[in-house]
Amino acid sequence: MKRFSLAGEDAPRVAQGCMRISSLSAAELDRLIKRDLEMGINFFDHADIYGGGECESRFGAFLRDNPSLRGKMILQTKCGIRPGRYDFSKAHILEAVDGSLRRLGVEQVEFLLLHRPDTLMEPEEVAGAFEALKAAGKVKHFGVSNHDPMQMELLNRYLGENRSCVDQLQFSLTNTTMIDSGLNVNMENAGAVNRDGGVLYYCRLGGITIQPWSPFQYGFFEGPFIGSDKYPELNEKLREIAGRYGITPTGLAIAWILRHPACMQPIVGSVRPERMAEIAMAADVTIRHEEWYELYTASGKTLP
Numbered sequence: 001m002k003r004f005s006l007a008g009e010d011a012p013r014v015a016q017g018c019m020r021i022s023s024l025s026a027a028e029l030d031r032l033i034k035r036d037l038e039m040g041i042n043f044f045d046h047a048d049i050y051g052g053g054e055c056e057s058r059f060g061a062f063l064r065d066n067p068s069l070r071g072k073m074i075l076q077t078k079c080g081i082r083p084g085r086y087d088f089s090k091a092h093i094l095e096a097v098d099g100s101l102r103r104l105g106v107e108q109v110e111f112l113l114l115h116r117p118d119t120l121m122e123p124e125e126v127a128g129a130f131e132a133l134k135a136a137g138k139v140k141h142f143g144v145s146n147h148d149p150m151q152m153e154l155l156n157r158y159l160g161e162n163r164s165c166v167d168q169l170q171f172s173l174t175n176t177t178m179i180d181s182g183l184n185v186n187m188e189n190a191g192a193v194n195r196d197g198g199v200l201y202y203c204r205l206g207g208i209t210i211q212p213w214s215p216f217q218y219g220f221f222e223g224p225f226i227g228s229d230k231y232p233e234l235n236e237k238l239r240e241i242a243g244r245y246g247i248t249p250t251g252l253a254i255a256w257i258l259r260h261p262a263c264m265q266p267i268v269g270s271v272r273p274e275r276m277a278e279i280a281m282a283a284d285v286t287i288r289h290e291e292w293y294e295l296y297t298a299s300g301k302t303l304p
């Protein structure tokens, strides 16, 4: 597994998403986490709301049974989503982090992200919360999720050394809006619509790591595009190129993300060790420039 420096942490290029782990038995979760660690996938993405807290609790139970493995892991969680609203108040952030630490059974998480922008956000409140969390040793690094550049700029004006080092965004072969607009600048077509304020270029300029979420889902969790009859051309191209490298189409879909020079860290949500192994194997493959574009256009996108 290729690695990179994320805010000074030695991080794997692929992370394990934990949104779906509450469907596993304790034995299955034990197998998934231990296999991930063997493959070098030691970055685990949580959120206080996943499974209504159950995902962090299950992970915490694993850590209680395997305390020596905590030191081998990088843990990330998110906060700021409440039923029916988003809340970046200092009181809520502090309360949410305490809940995550309690469920995970740890004293610190390496990364904390603000899950979805709260338009009523007061940046001074966020700054106060982050300072308190840092001082208490509860969080090492901070970031955001689903934020655009101006929202990050506003926050960063108040965050000082706790400024965002991560933005987690939806991105995959079938969700390419952050790339489409940059390939269609000034055109009258649909691809030219800039939906995110140029977040790809903002993050590259600022050394902010983009973490693509749902790298296999089309739409908003509508299902995996691998093997889907909605994407026949893409699946044919994935099979063709994957065959060249001796990897699977699933693995290639991640190699496609990793080939982008923005050095993104996809958050994979599979809970099957076999699939994670396919992905880990492909993460070491660097596809060719022309293959990257062939896959992009096979997903239904056109170049002007």
Ligand SMILES: NC(=O)c1ccc[n+]([C@@H]2O[C@H](COP(=O)([O-])OP(=O)(O)OC[C@H]3O[C@@H](n4cnc5c(N)ncnc54)[C@H](OP(=O)(O)O)[C@@H]3O)[C@@H](O)[C@H]2O)c1
Pocket (backbone or CB within 6 Å): 016, 017, 018, 019, 020, 045, 046, 115, 145, 146, 168, 169, 212, 213, 214, 215, 216, 217, 221, 224, 226, 250, 267, 268, 269, 270, 271, 272, 275
């Ligand atoms: N920041 C945010 O707003 C946000 C939003 C959503 C998710 N996330 C994070 O991103 C992570 C990934 O999200 P996700 O689970 O929706 O992403 P995903 O990796 O795109 O989807 C994984 C799901 O697709 C299934 N799947 C079926 N065929 C597959 C194939 N060929 N290859 C890969 N997966 C296949 C998996 O099943 P199996 O388990 O059987 O393999 C699993 O249920 C989450 O765990 C969470 O940490 C963040």
